[in-house]
Each structure stands twice: as C-alpha cells, then as structure tokens.
Amino acid sequence: MVDTCNLMREVMSIPPNYEVLLMHGGGHAMFAAVPLNLAGEMGAPADFIGDGFWSKRAAGEASKYCTVRHTAETSSLNDSMYPDVADWKFSEGAKYVHMTANETINGLEFHEDPSLPEGAPPLVADFTSTLLSRPVDFTKYGVVYASTGKNLGPSGLVVAVVRKDLIGDGELPITPGILSFKAAASSTPIANLWNTPNVFGIRALQLVLEDLKANGGVEEMQRRARRRAGALYDLIDASEGFYTNDVDPKFRSLMTIPLRIKGGDKELERRFVEESSAASIYNLVGHPLFGGLRVTVYNQLPDEAVDILLCFMREFERRVK
Template sequence: MAAASTPQSFLLQHPLYPSLKTLSYIPSKQHLRPRPRLSTVSCTAVHPAPASPSVTKDQDRIFNFAAGPATLPESVILKAQSELYNYHGSGMSIMEMSHRGKEFDAVIKRAESDLRLLLAVPDDYAVLFLQGGATTQFAAVPLNLCEPDDAADYIVTGSWGDKAFKEAQKFCKPNLIWSGKSDKYTKIPPFEGLEQNPNAKYLHICANETIHGVEFKNYPTPSNRDAILVADMSSNFCSKPVDVSKFGVIYAGAQKNVGPSGVTIVIVRKDLIGNAQPITPVMLDYKIHADSASLYNTPPCFTIYICGLVFEDLLEQGGLVEVEKKNAKKAGILYDAIDGSDGFYVCPVEKSVRSLMNVPFTLQKTDLEKKFIEEAAKEGMIQLKGHRSVGGVRASIYNAMPLAGVEKLVAFMKDFQARHL
C-alpha cells in the first residue's frame, strides 16, 4: 500500500534532493571529533497521525462551571478537532491561513450570517468581530457616541457596570442614575422611578452581571428620544432572544456563551458609526472596522472560527427560543435546590432578577464553603469558587453546560447538606 503523501515525503521526492539516500547517525561524543564525510544520506519521513473523522466523546471530561473562559459544546470541540490539521482540504490548519484568504473569508462571513439569523439582526446594523474584550468597549462606546462634554446615563447593577461607568468618565460626562452597591448588587430598580438626564446621548446597562448574578429580564427605554440603549451582554449573549432594534449598541466578550476568549462582538446601528472623537485610537473606531469588514488588522481567526461553529450549533438546536427554554430549566433546577435547602444554601439575589447564567450562593456555615468546593472538584465539578471580590460559591451554567452537569451538582449539594447538618 502506498504511503500517504505528507510535506516531508514531498520534500524527499523533490528534484533538488536526488541523492538523499541514507542517514548515518553519529554516536554521542563523536561531536568532539572531525565529522566524517557522508557520501549518501537518507531521511525517513515521519507521518503525523491524521485527525480521526470519527472522534468519540471523552468520558473523562469534567463539568466546568467557570465564569469564563467557559465550557464549550462538545460537538463544537470535536468538530474543531477533526478539522484542525487540514481545514476542508486546504492543506492548512485554520490557525495558519491568511485572514484575507478565501478560506477564512468564508468562515467569517458564515459566522456573521448565522449570528444575524440567530438574533434577527436588522440590515441597518453592523456586526463587528473585534479584540480587547468587553472592557475595551467601556472606552469605545463613549468615544464613538459622544463628544467630551456630552452626557450619558448609567445604571450600575454590578461590578462590570461600575467599571464601565468609571471608564466613561475619561471620555464624556456620565451620570450615575442608579447603583445597587449599597444593597450588594442584589436587585434592579423599577425603571419608572429613575431620573434620567434629558440630554443624555445614551443609557448604558450591563444586561447580566457575571459576578453578582443579576440579570435584566426586560430593558429600560431612554427618556431622551434621540438617545440610545447600550448593553454589555457578555455573559448572556445568545442565551435567549433579544430585540436588537431596541438597542443602539450591543457588545459582548465571546468567552462566556459563544466561543473561547479573544474576540469581542459588537452589534451597532450603522447611523451611529462615523462620529468618533478625534482622540479615538484607530483600533477603537467603529467606522474603521465596519469599513474593513472586521479585517482592518489580523483578527482572532481561530476564535471567530469557533464562534461560527457555536452559532451553527445554536441554530441546529432550534434557535434562541429553544436555547432559552433549556437555560431556564437548568437554572430552575439549581435555584429550586438552593431555595429548598432550608437555609443551608442561600442565593442573595432577588428572585425576579436572578440570572439564568451565573448562580451565586453561600453556605449557611461559611466555614464549609472551601470544603464544598474541594469535594465538588474531586467529583469532577470545577470552578465553583465565587469571584474573589465576593467569595462564596458560583455556578456558571451557560448554554454549553449540559443538563446532566446541573443535575450532578444538585445531587452533590443535597448529599453534602445531608452529611453536614
């Protein structure tokens, strides 16, 4: 049977190398003596094992409850594995090819098309694949939407909203119209009672606070008719349907629900593009990236490719309506276990705004929290430690967390409680 063709075997057949016959290995210590002249040399090609097209699930995989980078769908990881060595017969890995080549051009266009389908993104909105994380957008938003003396309103329901507000102070005149800090970020206010600035250019929210587990179930409307709603959706992006037309800008880091870290997705109404402040760095100017179709510089190609696979997977599940049903079921099982524990476990967040993505809770006996986290890890459930700023326990149950993972966690919680009453 003929040997498979590889870059190495091709090299040996090349006419520039007609006399490569045998290779003599010089034993150790011979490097101290003059090298003998070799009349003939041969190279044995090493054939790397090709990726198996029938990769099976690894039963040793654990349930990863990390807040991000977070778990990805197994089907996506397996498909990426099978395509990693030679992407669609191109002879290259997706990690090697030019971002301006036809192969990657098809990848990024398909990713954008599928995302537009998932969220029903209107045609008058641009979809950008950027870098720098959502934190970079804390500066990009005011730089693109405001002049230095313009006002902007911020509702702060957690740590990330607070960081966004503080960053905006460098580039416009943000107005903090409500903060949940005094209540340890456990609630969202009634919108009717908020005193908005009538001249504000935009109203900013963090749709889901990853650290504190507070999620907007509906969205406020800016009082200024000319103002727009801006949302950081990093930790609940593509977890449920969203009416994009209600927002001027949506931005999200991919590493929670739709991919690995490295790409930030921005959905921005096109009429808002092109008015960036003169001091805006080129990499933060939405117009630069919109005009370049997200290819102004080398984008995070592999991450965009994975996002594209995730979008395909979400569509195959039936779209975001079906995805939201699954997320609600998982969260309901976990919250029911917490609320039904007679106070052994406590979630501090008001029930009406509890996140479907990030579930923080504490143990009544706080000295048991470390043991809880350690024992859970031994049972194959990791990253349950709460954020360093608040402590406790946090289970992030994004789209890709299977129902089996939540059910295993709940069973462990009940067993742990029974052993430590």
C-alpha cells in the same frame, strides 16, 4: 468572517439597520470604545445603570472620556436588584445610557429588553455573559456588545451590534482605529478587516453559532437555561437557609448563580469546594473579590453536569445540615 457575521445575524434575528462588528479586546475594549464612538465631544454626559461589578468597571473606563452619572439611586439596592426602568433618570444631553444585561459576578440579570421613553438616549447593553441564551429585541438598543469568552467561544474577541445611524458622527478624534466602529464597519473589501483579524476566534465563534442553530437556536437555549437555573434556585430555596442566593427573584440570573452556605460559613464553603472537586465538579468558587460560591451555567455546559451538581448539593446538605 462574512459567514460568521451573517450567521450571528440569522440566529439572533438582528435587523438590517444594525451592523455586526467583530472586534478585538473583549468587553474591556467596548468599555472604552462605546464612549469613544458615541460621545461626540470629550466630557459629554453618559448615564450608567446599576451597582454591579461590571457596570462599575464600564463606568470607570467611560469616565476617562465622558462625564459619567448613575441614572438611579442604586446603592440601597445592595446589588440584589436593578432599579426600575420607570425610575431611570437621564442626564441632560446624555449621549448614551449603559446597562449590564447580566452582572456575571453579582448574578443579576435583565430578563426583558427595557423600553425607554421617547427621546431617551440610545441604550447600550453589555450582554457578555448572556448573549445567545435568549432572544433579544435589538430594536430596544443602540449598541449590544458581548465579549466572546462566555457563551460565544474563546475569549479575546467582542461582538458589537451597532445601529447604523450611531456609527461615525459621535466618534472622538482621539479614537484609536482599532476601537473605531466606523473603521470596522467600512473596511474594504469587507467589514471587520480594518486590521488583521483573530481568525481562530472567529472560526470558533462560527462553530458555536452552527452548533446553536442545529440545536434549536436561542429559543431552545432560553428554555434550557430556565429549566437548569430553575432547578438550582428551587434546590437553594428549598434548603431552608442552608444554601442562599439573595438576588431578587425577578432578577435572578439564568447564567451565573452566586450562592452562600449558611449565610457565608467560610469553612463549610471551603469543604463544599474541596468535596465537589474530589467528585470532579469544578469551578464553583465565587469571584476572588466577592468570595462565596458561584455556579456558571453557560450554554456549553451539558445538562448532565447540572444534574450531577444538583445531586451533589442535595447530598452535601443532607450530610452537613
């Protein structure tokens, strides 16, 4: 446990005034834990950025404990871009502002850590589908959390990096111990032992972190992600509308790339999935709620898999266009 937290601190350059917590329940646990630990009182204001699927899910859970408000008018952005940081407006007395660093389903990613103005509420970021793919400036955030099911290993755990001054004071009396930052941070003889830990998940995370460190760290993961996603977007853009991805180029995700064929031709998309599966290329179906196709390029995916997919996509386009 201690080694895994120290390794996470080392590979992500987490400053000493942040606690590394290994908790249960994935991203969904944090959707509740964040308001429970930061709200201070029931119904306190909390601000949310963006219109993506996971932002809405996080806001829905927070609304059980907080008065949730969106910081910028986002519906007109049509899930293809994030509101400009300069347009984020904060509620009077907001206890935190929440953003989703990579909208896994919508394929929208913040590539920079936002600088909020002096006096802004602490920034809380869901890094579930992007942590370990790039360096992060933690000083810009009050809380960064990531479910372990993407770049971090098997699902079930959640890593929460919490600025120490945010632990304790804002905790609502109803906070279950299992979701309490304070209980996790202050357990004895070591942190994160408030209840029996998920030893399997923690050991797997440790192996992932060791592998990452041995293979160039997050800087190398970022170079790799840019190269791989860049090649996919180049192919999409060069296809003259055969493949499309509608996300504003500034926010195109390097990890999760949704795409359509001929603007959403269901029959062609079905054929693409059938033929790619026959060629042993799997998991290209979009989220069940959104349809279309999606390429996920998490750290563990070998470069060869991306090369093979690119060949398949070129060949499919040539045959079908």
